[in-house]
Amino acid sequence: MEISYYPGCTLKTKAINFETSALALLEKLDVKAIELKDWNCCGVMFSQSQDNLMKQLAPIRTLIRAKESGRDRLLTLCSMCYNTLKRSALFIQENEDKRDKINDFMDLEETEYFGNEIEVVNILTLLDEIDKDKLKASIVKDAKDLKVATYYGCLLTRPKEVAIDNVEDPQIMENLLEAAGCKPVYFPFKTECCASFQVVSRKDIARERTRKIVDSARKNGAEMILLACPLCEYNLDKLQKELHEEDSTFETLPVLYVTQLLAILAGVDPEINDYSKHYIDPRPVLERKGLL
Amino acid sequence: MKKIGVFLCHCGINISATVDIEKAMEALKDYPGVAHIEDYKYMCSDPGQQLIKKKIKDLGLDGVVVCACSPTLHENTFRLTVKAAGMNEYKMEMANIREQCSWVHKDKTVATEKAIKIIKSVIEKARLDEALDPIEVDITRKAMVIGAGVAGIQTALNIANSGYEVILVEREPSIGGKMAQLSETFPTLDCSQCILTPKMVEVSNHPKIKLMTYSEVVDVSGFVGNFKVKVKRKATGLDWDVCNGCGLCTEKCPKKLPSEFDQGLGERKAIYRPFPQAVPNRVVIDFENCTYMQSGKCGICQKVCPVKAIDFDKEDKFVEEEVGAIICATGFETYSVKDIPEFGGGKLPDVVDGLTFERILSASGPTGGEVRRPSDGKVPKDIVFLECVCSRDPEHYLPYCSKVCCMYTVKHAMLYKHRVHDGQPYVFYMDMRTGGKGYEEFYQRAAEEDKVVFIRGKVSKLYQDDDKIVVCGVDTLSNETIEIRADMVVLATAIVPSKGIRELTKLLKIQIDQHGFLSEAHPKLRPVESLTAGVYLAGCAQSPRDIPDTVSQASGAASMVCTLFANEKLKHEPIIVGVNEDICSGCGICTVVCPYDARKTNLEKKLVEVNEVLCEGCGACAAACPSGAAQQNNYTDNQINAMIKAILGKGG
Numbered sequence: 001m002e003i004s005y006y007p008g009c010t011l012k013t014k015a016i017n018f019e020t021s022a023l024a025l026l027e028k029l030d031v032k033a034i035e036l037k038d039w040n041c042c043g044v045m046f047s048q049s050q051d052n053l054m055k056q057l058a059p060i061r062t063l064i065r066a067k068e069s070g071r072d073r074l075l076t077l078c079s080m081c082y083n084t085l086k087r088s089a090l091f092i093q094e095n096e097d098k099r100d101k102i103n104d105f106m107d108l109e110e111t112e113y114f115g116n117e118i119e120v121v122n123i124l125t126l127l128d129e130i131d132k133d134k135l136k137a138s139i140v141k142d143a144k145d146l147k148v149a150t151y152y153g154c155l156l157t158r159p160k161e162v163a164i165d166n167v168e169d170p171q172i173m174e175n176l177l178e179a180a181g182c183k184p185v186y187f188p189f190k191t192e193c194c195a196s197f198q199v200v201s202r203k204d205i206a207r208e209r210t211r212k213i214v215d216s217a218r219k220n221g222a223e224m225i226l227l228a229c230p231l232c233e234y235n236l237d238k239l240q241k242e243l244h245e246e247d248s249t250f251e252t253l254p255v256l257y258v259t260q261l262l263a264i265l266a267g268v269d270p271e272i273n274d275y276s277k278h279y280i281d282p283r284p285v286l287e288r289k290g291l292l
Numbered sequence: 293m294k295k296i297g298v299f300l301c302h303c304g305i306n307i308s309a310t311v312d313i314e315k316a317m318e319a320l321k322d323y324p325g326v327a328h329i330e331d332y333k334y335m336c337s338d339p340g341q342q343l344i345k346k347k348i349k350d351l352g353l354d355g356v357v358v359c360a361c362s363p364t365l366h367e368n369t370f371r372l373t374v375k376a377a378g379m380n381e382y383k384m385e386m387a388n389i390r391e392q393c394s395w396v397h398k399d400k401t402v403a404t405e406k407a408i409k410i411i412k413s414v415i416e417k418a419r420l421d422e423a424l425d426p427i428e429v430d431i432t433r434k435a436m437v438i439g440a441g442v443a444g445i446q447t448a449l450n451i452a453n454s455g456y457e458v459i460l461v462e463r464e465p466s467i468g469g470k471m472a473q474l475s476e477t478f479p480t481l482d483c484s485q486c487i488l489t490p491k492m493v494e495v496s497n498h499p500k501i502k503l504m505t506y507s508e509v510v511d512v513s514g515f516v517g518n519f520k521v522k523v524k525r526k527a528t529g530l531d532w533d534v535c536n537g538c539g540l541c542t543e544k545c546p547k548k549l550p551s552e553f554d555q556g557l558g559e560r561k562a563i564y565r566p567f568p569q570a571v572p573n574r575v576v577i578d579f580e581n582c583t584y585m586q587s588g589k590c591g592i593c594q595k596v597c598p599v600k601a602i603d604f605d606k607e608d609k610f611v612e613e614e615v616g617a618i619i620c621a622t623g624f625e626t627y628s629v630k631d632i633p634e635f636g637g638g639k640l641p642d643v644v645d646g647l648t649f650e651r652i653l654s655a656s657g658p659t660g661g662e663v664r665r666p667s668d669g670k671v672p673k674d675i676v677f678l679e680c681v682c683s684r685d686p687e688h689y690l691p692y693c694s695k696v697c698c699m700y701t702v703k704h705a706m707l708y709k710h711r712v713h714d715g716q717p718y719v720f721y722m723d724m725r726t727g728g729k730g731y732e733e734f735y736q737r738a739a740e741e742d743k744v745v746f747i748r749g750k751v752s753k754l755y756q757d758d759d760k761i762v763v764c765g766v767d768t769l770s771n772e773t774i775e776i777r778a779d780m781v782v783l784a785t786a787i788v789p790s791k792g793i794r795e796l797t798k799l800l801k802i803q804i805d806q807h808g809f810l811s812e813a814h815p816k817l818r819p820v821e822s823l824t825a826g827v828y829l830a831g832c833a834q835s836p837r838d839i840p841d842t843v844s845q846a847s848g849a850a851s852m853v854c855t856l857f858a859n860e861k862l863k864h865e866p867i868i869v870g871v872n873e874d875i876c877s878g879c880g881i882c883t884v885v886c887p888y889d890a891r892k893t894n895l896e897k898k899l900v901e902v903n904e905v906l907c908e909g910c911g912a913c914a915a916a917c918p919s920g921a922a923q924q925n926n927y928t929d930n931q932i933n934a935m936i937k938a939i940l941g942k943g944g
Contacts, residue, residue, distance in 0.1 A: 188756070219757070
């Protein structure tokens with residue numbers, strides 16, 4: 001299977017582990033992700049302003065590139081990119097006058113975009129579509145019932161129009177990890193917000209969130225937190241380190257992109273992950289399970 | 293030319309404030325056919341009606357047009373008026389210049405013009421009206437009540453006590469419904485069992501009531517006064533005529549299962565009686581879970597039965613009953629906690645719904661009335677009650693108010709406090725809706741005497757933390773977020789119609805609303821009737837309601853049935869669609885569009901035949917008929933064309 005792939009900025013820098021592991025995993029599953037040519041920033045956040053159409057240009061231009069690729073589905077790894085692209089597409093689909101205005105403004109583009117030509121697909125949805133037996137067959141390493149906390153954050157399940165699964169109790173990651181031999185734990189904070197960009201101006205809020213989320217995961221027996229969002233990864237990973245430095249009784253949990261673990265279980269060389277990018281080193285847990 | 297009398301009603305100022313009556317009379321007085329025109333302030337009042345009667349007699353009118361409100365409101369009133377003056381009642385027509393004109397317009401000039409057009413068109417119709425006679429039908433004076441909760445029980449008793457026979461059908465093994473599960477009832481706190489079980493016994497002893505429990509309606513045909521109903525009597529695995537209800541089999545049966553009656557908290561056996569006070573006092577075998585039925589081994593119940601009633605017969609039996617009226621009282625269910633992921637999706641054992649808490653409170657419940665939580669049997673010291681769970685939440689769940697939750701939650705908190713004196717109940721509410729006799733006082737008592745803490749606000753999430761349920765909510769009066777570490781949480785989940793209602797309403801040919809509740813014929817004036825003649829409604833099947841309202845409505849439905857049965861013969865509206873046999877080719881198109889199965893093709897005669905009693909005069913066939921053979925009485929193509937011409941200004 002072939003699918004267009006939109007990386008987004010973070011995936012080439014801070015979240016490079018997400019990209020390398022996801023692409024390697026997809027290759028094992030016979031999915032060819034073809035990177036878009038000449039892509040630009042997704043716009044970072046879906047603009048809530050109805051009138052400021054300038055903010056819709058970045059995502060719409062990306063969708064135009066996708067349309068020009070000739071493939072009708074566009075894979076995103078970053079949940080922020082997913083959320084922004086999907087909501088922008090929905091926005092112009094539902095607002096014809098605004099759609100026309102945007103297309104008029106971008107009349108130098110050779111292609112017009114109307115809102116429903118491209119299906120924006122998150123990596124979790126794509127993995128969920130793959131037959132579970134096929135997924136199981138591709139798993140070559142025994143996870144030995146590794147206890148994992150699956151963290152969705154908010155962008156994958158909110159607003160409900162673009163949610164990849166049940167808004168309150170998504171199960172996609174759990175199902176994937178169960179098929180791969182892991183044991184997802186009860187984790188009531190899985191859709192709680194990580195505080196997102198508040199980490200810049202109100203770090204206290206972000207820290208408090210991280211503490212709550214990690215405490216809950218550990219209390220329920222998790223050995224590792226798995227997620228699919230670069231910003232959540234940054235907050236939960238980096239802030240744990242800070243919390244631990246301040247208060248040594250705070251116990252940390254390693255944070256990995258779900259694809260990092262799945263890729264290892266599917267037989268991808270564990271060294272494909274750049275462990276220096278992690279603030280909490282996941283290698284001791286992986287080693288304990290014999291996964292390195 | 294026929295002499296038509298036109299009578300304009302002011303309806304106080306409802307019509308006259310927007311329609312210039314004088315101008316209209318001036319415009320109509322010389323319209324062809326108008327022999328007399330007159331106005332009056334309240335035409336439906338006695339002087340108004342007398343006026344019409346007098347003119348019919350004095351002038352020898354051939355037809356009457358009353359220009360007033362909707363025929364839904366007063367057509368019958370004025371039909372009786374003209375009939376009393378010796379005119380055929382079907383030669384009276386209503387011109388609706390209120391609902392369709394004065395109420396919906398502001399501009400007097402425009403409204404007056406429109407009223408004139410409406411009246412002209414109705415005059416045209418009246419000129420072509422024929423005298424009609426109601427169709428007379430025989431009547432079977434026996435009623436069937438579907439559903440034997442408190443609504444069905446009350447309806448059945450009222451009808452039976454009026455001297456008519458009743459068949460009471462219930463799909464569960466016992467009658468009693470949800471009310472039998474309740475502990476105590478608001479606002480008097482009398483025990484639900486104490487007030488319901490005597491009624492259940494009365495039903496079972498009543499010579500006029502035939503009880504059919506563990507039975508379901510599978511087919512309905514016929515029409516008002518003459519229904520034929522097929523009932524499936526589900527196999528019980530034993531002979532109920534022989535069984536004496538001793539219950540020895542239920543004691544000895546080795547297979548234990550969660551009890552539905554106790555909301556899964558208690559146990560029952562594979563051969564069981566839902567609860568000790570069940571009526572009839574009989575047992576049934578749960579075939580799916582019976583060891584003998586599954587593997588052929590066991591059969592202990594058969595060995596111990598002292599009267600040899602058990603035969604393991606799995607064959608359902610079908611019976612046909614003829615009845616004159618049907619009452620649909622199929623009750624409610626509550627929205628399943630399993631479908632509410634933010635509140636644990638049914639995976640947290642100490643988060644229960646209101647009905648489960650009723651069983652916990654009930655003296656006959658699994659804890660004998662002691663408040664103990666399901667997970668470990670501990671007495672909860674901090675307990676949180678959530679109202680409006682899935683109700684009043686159009687974005688995610690249901691838009692309507694479930695009506696009883698405010699009151700039963702207050703009752704729950706109060707009863708909890710009466711049993712756990714050192715415990716603290718909290719209630720999260722959106723608005724306290726305590727309309728009803730003694731209800732507001734009851735609520736105040738809970739807050740003041742029983743120290744129930746009421747928090748205005750909603751809860752976003754519940755989760756398990758150690759042995760506590762953490763309640764994350766907000767107090768919208770102080771605008772602060774709140775977290776309560778509770779031992780137990782009770783959800784007042786929305787009331788929804790019981791399963792199977794859609795299938796049943798298809799059989800009964802009655803309507804439901806978008807949520808599956810039964811639709812009444814008129815929300816104010818015909819609240820216990822469906823739009824299908826002879827089918828009545830009672831209880832929560834129509835909309836969420838409490839016990840007093842349910843019992844009142846049930847009695848109302850019973851009284852409507854008795855009114856029907858008091859008729860010597862039934863009179864059916866003659867405004868039906870017949871067949872002009874000279875024109876009909878028997879193509880059968882009309883039989884396909886008829887929603888009442890009133891039309892059948894006779895292949896031998898190559899004609900369509902009409903069962904006049906089944907025809908409700910909707911006119912679908914008349915519109916579909918390609919040749920004009922199907923003409924509706926007093927709504928013929930000629931009449932409708934004349935009306936259209938009049939409205940377009942080409943009449944007269």
